Protein backbone atom coordinates (compact mmCIF):
# COMPACT_ATOMS: atom_id res chain seq x y z
CA UNK A 1 0.00 0.00 0.00
CA UNK A 2 2.75 2.38 1.05
CA UNK A 3 4.70 1.53 -2.05
CA UNK A 4 1.67 2.30 -4.24
CA UNK A 5 1.16 5.62 -2.53
CA UNK A 6 4.77 6.48 -3.21
CA UNK A 7 4.51 5.47 -6.83
CA UNK A 8 1.44 7.55 -7.43
CA UNK A 9 2.87 10.66 -5.74
CA UNK A 10 3.47 13.39 -8.28
CA UNK A 11 6.96 14.81 -8.81
CA UNK A 12 7.64 18.30 -7.38
CA UNK A 13 5.72 21.15 -9.05
CA UNK A 14 8.98 22.79 -10.10
CA UNK A 15 9.62 19.92 -12.53
CA UNK A 16 6.56 20.77 -14.54
CA UNK A 17 7.20 18.73 -17.66
CA UNK A 18 7.72 15.56 -15.62
CA UNK A 19 4.66 16.32 -13.52
CA UNK A 20 2.58 17.01 -16.61
CA UNK A 21 3.47 13.77 -18.36
CA UNK A 22 2.95 11.80 -15.18
CA UNK A 23 -0.51 13.32 -14.84
CA UNK A 24 -1.44 12.58 -18.45
CA UNK A 25 -0.39 8.98 -17.98
CA UNK A 26 -2.00 8.52 -14.53
CA UNK A 27 -5.32 9.94 -15.75
CA UNK A 28 -5.12 7.74 -18.85
CA UNK A 29 -5.41 10.78 -21.09
CA UNK A 30 -2.35 10.42 -23.26
CA UNK A 31 0.53 8.02 -23.71
CA UNK A 32 3.56 10.09 -24.67
CA UNK A 33 6.22 7.39 -24.69
CA UNK A 34 6.76 7.72 -28.40
CA UNK A 35 9.10 10.67 -28.91
CA UNK A 36 7.86 11.79 -32.32
CA UNK A 37 6.13 15.16 -32.51
CA UNK A 38 2.43 14.75 -33.23
CA UNK A 39 2.43 11.03 -32.54
CA UNK A 40 0.82 10.01 -29.26
CA UNK A 41 -1.34 7.09 -28.27
CA UNK A 42 -4.78 8.04 -27.00
CA UNK A 43 -6.26 5.56 -24.52
CA UNK A 44 -10.10 5.34 -24.46
CA UNK A 45 -10.65 7.92 -21.71
CA UNK A 46 -8.27 10.44 -23.28
CA UNK A 47 -9.74 9.83 -26.69
CA UNK A 48 -13.30 10.59 -25.64
CA UNK A 49 -12.05 13.66 -23.76
CA UNK A 50 -10.33 14.78 -26.96
CA UNK A 51 -13.50 14.10 -28.96
CA UNK A 52 -15.57 16.29 -26.63
CA UNK A 53 -13.05 19.11 -26.63
CA UNK A 54 -12.72 19.00 -30.41
CA UNK A 55 -16.47 19.16 -30.86
CA UNK A 56 -16.64 22.28 -28.65
CA UNK A 57 -13.77 23.87 -30.58
CA UNK A 58 -15.35 22.88 -33.91
CA UNK A 59 -18.66 24.47 -32.88
CA UNK A 60 -16.91 27.73 -31.94
CA UNK A 61 -14.86 27.77 -35.15
CA UNK A 62 -17.86 26.97 -37.36
CA UNK A 63 -19.85 29.73 -35.69
CA UNK A 64 -17.17 32.27 -36.69
CA UNK A 65 -16.85 30.72 -40.15
CA UNK A 66 -13.18 29.93 -39.78
CA UNK A 67 -11.67 28.22 -42.77
CA UNK A 68 -9.71 25.21 -41.63
CA UNK A 69 -6.67 23.56 -43.10
CA UNK A 70 -4.92 20.45 -41.90
CA UNK A 71 -1.14 20.09 -41.94
CA UNK A 72 0.03 16.64 -40.88
CA UNK A 73 2.91 17.28 -38.49
CA UNK A 74 5.19 14.75 -40.17
CA UNK A 75 5.57 17.02 -43.18
CA UNK A 76 9.16 18.37 -43.05
CA UNK A 77 9.09 21.94 -41.72
CA UNK A 78 10.80 23.39 -44.80
CA UNK A 79 7.64 22.58 -46.75
CA UNK A 80 5.87 25.50 -45.06
CA UNK A 81 7.79 27.61 -47.58
CA UNK A 82 5.15 26.54 -50.11
CA UNK A 83 2.64 28.58 -48.09
CA UNK A 84 4.91 31.63 -48.04
CA UNK A 85 5.22 31.17 -51.80
CA UNK A 86 1.41 31.15 -52.10
CA UNK A 87 1.40 34.49 -50.30
CA UNK A 88 4.00 35.86 -52.73
CA UNK A 89 1.76 34.85 -55.64
CA UNK A 90 -1.23 36.55 -54.00
CA UNK A 91 0.82 39.73 -53.72
CA UNK A 92 1.79 39.56 -57.37
CA UNK A 93 -1.85 39.06 -58.41
CA UNK A 94 -2.76 42.20 -56.45
CA UNK A 95 -0.16 44.20 -58.36
CA UNK A 96 2.26 44.16 -55.45
CA UNK A 97 5.80 42.95 -54.84
CA UNK A 98 5.81 39.11 -54.75
CA UNK A 99 7.27 38.35 -51.34
CA UNK A 100 5.38 36.12 -48.90
CA UNK A 101 5.78 35.06 -45.30
CA UNK A 102 4.24 32.73 -42.73
CA UNK A 103 4.90 32.25 -39.03
CA UNK A 104 4.61 28.76 -37.56
CA UNK A 105 4.27 27.74 -33.91
CA UNK A 106 4.21 24.09 -32.86
CA UNK A 107 3.56 22.94 -36.41
CA UNK A 108 0.70 25.38 -37.03
CA UNK A 109 0.62 28.47 -39.21
CA UNK A 110 -0.49 31.27 -36.86
CA UNK A 111 0.01 34.16 -39.25
CA UNK A 112 0.58 34.78 -42.94
CA UNK A 113 1.11 37.80 -45.10
CA UNK A 114 2.70 39.32 -48.16
CA UNK A 115 4.38 42.56 -49.12
CA UNK A 116 1.65 45.21 -49.35
CA UNK A 117 3.64 48.44 -49.68
CA UNK A 118 2.05 49.13 -53.05
CA UNK A 119 -1.45 47.88 -52.24
CA UNK A 120 -1.71 49.81 -48.96
CA UNK A 121 0.61 52.71 -49.76
CA UNK A 122 2.46 51.50 -46.67
CA UNK A 123 6.02 52.30 -45.62
CA UNK A 124 6.42 49.23 -43.44
CA UNK A 125 4.32 46.38 -44.80
CA UNK A 126 7.04 44.09 -46.02
CA UNK A 127 5.89 40.46 -46.17
CA UNK A 128 7.34 39.59 -42.77
CA UNK A 129 5.82 42.67 -41.11
CA UNK A 130 2.43 41.95 -42.68
CA UNK A 131 2.69 38.35 -41.46
CA UNK A 132 3.64 39.38 -37.90
CA UNK A 133 0.86 41.99 -37.88
CA UNK A 134 -1.70 39.43 -39.06
CA UNK A 135 -0.56 36.95 -36.39
CA UNK A 136 -1.64 39.58 -33.86
CA UNK A 137 -0.22 40.05 -30.39
CA UNK A 138 1.63 36.93 -29.32
CA UNK A 139 3.21 36.24 -25.96
CA UNK A 140 6.98 36.20 -25.55
CA UNK A 141 6.93 32.43 -25.12
CA UNK A 142 4.99 32.00 -28.36
CA UNK A 143 7.51 34.08 -30.32
CA UNK A 144 10.27 32.10 -28.67
CA UNK A 145 9.06 28.82 -30.16
CA UNK A 146 8.09 30.20 -33.55
CA UNK A 147 9.70 29.90 -36.97
CA UNK A 148 9.38 32.71 -39.49
CA UNK A 149 9.36 31.83 -43.18
CA UNK A 150 10.04 34.37 -45.89
CA UNK A 151 10.40 33.78 -49.61
CA UNK A 152 13.20 36.38 -49.68
CA UNK A 153 16.04 37.16 -47.29
CA UNK A 154 14.63 39.54 -44.61
CA UNK A 155 15.83 43.16 -44.75
CA UNK A 156 17.16 45.23 -41.82
CA UNK A 157 13.64 46.19 -40.67
CA UNK A 158 12.23 42.66 -40.71
CA UNK A 159 15.40 41.15 -39.24
CA UNK A 160 15.04 43.75 -36.47
CA UNK A 161 11.54 42.45 -35.72
CA UNK A 162 12.93 38.89 -35.54
CA UNK A 163 15.55 40.04 -33.00
CA UNK A 164 13.09 42.18 -31.03
CA UNK A 165 10.67 39.31 -30.46
CA UNK A 166 13.33 36.63 -30.00
CA UNK A 167 12.14 34.50 -32.92
CA UNK A 168 14.70 31.67 -32.83
CA UNK A 169 14.54 30.42 -36.40
CA UNK A 170 14.16 32.00 -39.82
CA UNK A 171 13.75 29.96 -42.99
CA UNK A 172 14.51 31.88 -46.17
CA UNK A 173 13.37 30.88 -49.68
CA UNK A 174 16.25 32.58 -51.45
CA UNK A 175 18.90 35.27 -51.07
CA UNK A 176 20.07 35.62 -54.66
CA UNK A 177 17.86 38.60 -55.51
CA UNK A 178 18.43 40.29 -52.19
CA UNK A 179 20.41 39.48 -49.09
CA UNK A 180 19.58 41.03 -45.74
CA UNK A 181 21.80 40.96 -42.64
CA UNK A 182 21.76 37.16 -42.34
CA UNK A 183 25.21 36.94 -40.77
CA UNK A 184 24.37 39.53 -38.13
CA UNK A 185 21.10 37.77 -37.33
CA UNK A 186 23.05 34.50 -36.92
CA UNK A 187 25.56 36.25 -34.67
CA UNK A 188 22.63 37.13 -32.39
CA UNK A 189 21.83 33.43 -31.95
CA UNK A 190 19.09 32.99 -34.54
CA UNK A 191 19.16 29.87 -36.70
CA UNK A 192 18.99 31.04 -40.32
CA UNK A 193 18.32 28.47 -43.04
CA UNK A 194 18.49 29.39 -46.73
CA UNK A 195 16.65 26.91 -48.99
CA UNK A 196 17.77 28.43 -52.32
CA UNK A 197 14.32 27.57 -53.69
CA UNK A 198 13.85 27.91 -57.46
CA UNK A 199 10.23 28.99 -57.32
CA UNK A 200 10.95 31.77 -54.81
CA UNK A 201 13.93 32.93 -56.90
CA UNK A 202 12.09 33.01 -60.24
CA UNK A 203 9.01 34.92 -59.11
CA UNK A 204 11.27 37.61 -57.64
CA UNK A 205 13.81 37.90 -60.47
CA UNK A 206 10.97 38.12 -63.03
CA UNK A 207 9.40 40.91 -60.99
CA UNK A 208 12.65 42.86 -60.62
CA UNK A 209 13.16 42.72 -64.39
CA UNK A 210 9.63 43.95 -65.05
CA UNK A 211 9.32 46.60 -62.33
CA UNK A 212 12.82 47.63 -61.20
CA UNK A 213 11.59 50.96 -59.79
CA UNK A 214 9.04 49.40 -57.44
CA UNK A 215 11.65 46.97 -56.23
CA UNK A 216 14.31 49.63 -55.59
CA UNK A 217 11.78 51.65 -53.64
CA UNK A 218 11.02 48.60 -51.49
CA UNK A 219 14.65 48.24 -50.39
CA UNK A 220 15.23 51.99 -50.05
CA UNK A 221 17.42 52.47 -53.11
Ligand SMILES: [Zn+2]
Pocket residue numbers: 126127128154155156157158159
Ligand atom coordinates in the same frame (compact mmCIF):
# COMPACT_ATOMS: atom_id res chain seq x y z
ZN1 LIG B 1 11.71 43.64 -44.83
